[in-house]
Amino acid sequence: MKFRERKDDISPFFLGFFEKRKRKELGYSLENVSKDLFMSKGNLSEMENGIRMMKKDVFNRFLRQYDIQFDTELNCFFEMKEILAQIVDCFLRFDDRKQEKVREHFEAMEGSWKNTYGCFVGELIQYFIQVVMDHQKSDDLFRSLVLIENCLSNDEKALLYMVRGMEGRWNIRLGNMETFFEKALEFVDKKELFGLEALIEYYQIVEWMRSGSSFEVYEHCVQVRKKFYASHNYIRALYLDNLEAVGITCLRAYSSAYARFEALLSNMEYVDDPYLRFCVVQNAILVLCVMKKYREALELMEKEKATFSCGLSNFIFAPYCFYMLNEGENVRRTLKEIKPYVKDESDRLVLKMVEYALEKNCDAFFESARRLLAFDQKYRNQENIELTYQFMIHFCKEMGMVQKRIEIQEAYIAFLTNG
Structure with a gap:
């Protein structure tokens, strides 16, 4: 991913924000600077806060008045843009090693960019690292970037809102993330961060899948896949194939979904991406169980x-x-082997259900099932919900619990109809 920006393209809004930061860094009051620039205090305040554009002749007057070497500032500005382009390109292509090196280079600067012309791009890099790489919420940094978004290029604005949409996956307070991706696509102009549009659309598809799949999504997958192939980004295209197959499971076309996963595993023989293989295998196993x-x-x-x-x-x-194959000894063996590694609450509940089924402990079994259903319904884990219902029905049949089995079957049918 590369960037290009001419000096003439620098936002006039950026000039006002930069002047404000530099003024404060030098310790001058708004009143003193406005007098030196022969303008009213109110007009300068509006320029500093993005309400009014600062003309370049006013900005140049400010530089001359306070003997500020702007060429040095511009070098930092372009260095920040280069770092941003590199770190986003590494993310786009799943190049984790290079991404970490770019991050180390950025962090080694120890914030030296903060009082330079590259400060706003530097803050965007910080936001990207915190949310995308470290999976942390960062409301304050997002709000500060929104305040100065006029200083960012269109592609940088698009990246800002894409990252905010991604943040919604672990910042539940954000609500509907689709609006952030839509806003990102409104800004993207492909003049700086090449491949960004396809990346935004990829995460937009992820969000659509989370909120309920539809056949229209697959048409969109085809278009986005073409963009990845056009940029020779075959890894991201394979991730999209996995995502598309997951979408098919949401439509309960399980045989078709499994055929997709099988084909994907075959295509991955020549791709060194252990995590993608892990995800595809996980999805394939889940579909086989359903x-x-x-x-x-x-x-x-x-x-x-x-x-x-x-x-x-x-x-x-x-x-x-x-358990479903009635191989009790193997059930006990695998429970013993897996238990020490279990950390996730939903995984722990799955194993508890199997344990209680072996012990024929009905109350504990159904309590674990109730908690597991609540967890999976919260996170819309459709296939897991189906497995839990199937397990409960099987257990009721084993235990001769006719009335309980009828109740669960009715709940299962309601889920299949409305879920």
Whole structure:
């Protein structure tokens, strides 16, 4: 990803904000500077706060009056833009090693950019690192960037709102994230951060999938995939393929979804991306379990043992599969093997249900099921909800709980109809 910006393209709004920061850094009052620039205090205040544009002749007068070397400031400005372009390009292409190096270079500057012309781009880099790389909420930094967004280029504004939309995944207070992605697409002009438009659309699709999939989403996937291929970004295109297959599961077309996951695993033989493989295997196993193909799910777990290094999720349903196949000894063995690694509450509840089913502890089993359903409904984990209902129905059948089974079947049908 590269950037290009001519000096003549620098926003006049930026000039006012920069003047304000420099004035405060030098210790001059608004009143003193306005007199030196032969203008009213009110007019200068409006220029400093983005209400009125600062003309370049006024800005140049300010530089001459206080002997400020602007060429040095411009060098920092372009350095910040280069760092931003590099760190976003690394993210776009999943180049984590290079991204960390760019981050180290930025952090080694120890904020030396803060009182330079590159200060606003530097703040945008900070915001990107905090939200995208560190998964932290950053309301204050976003608000400060919105106040000076007129100083940013269109692509930088687009990046700002895309990152805010991504922040919504762990900042629940933000509510509907789709509006941020829509706003980002309004700004993007592809003059600086190449590939940004496709990246925004990718995360827009992610959000659509979270809020409920539709056939229109797949048409959009086709268009975005073309953009990734056009920029030779094949890794991001494969991630999009996985996302599209997940969307098919949302429509409960499980056989079609599994065929997509199988094809994707085949295509990944020549791609070194352990995390993507982990995600695809996880989704494939979950779909096999929903389709009640427990033996095939276990075979896939065995084949993809290497993905354990990325997380436990691919194997959490092993005891469940063995239970559904009535292999008690294997249930106990896998429970013993997996338990020490379980950290996630939903995973812990899945294993608890299997344990209580083995013990025929009905009250504890249904309490764990109730808590698991509440968790998965909150996070819209449709396939997990289906598995929980299937498990409860199977358990009721084993225990001869006819009335309870009818109640759960009715709830399951209601979920399939309305969920």
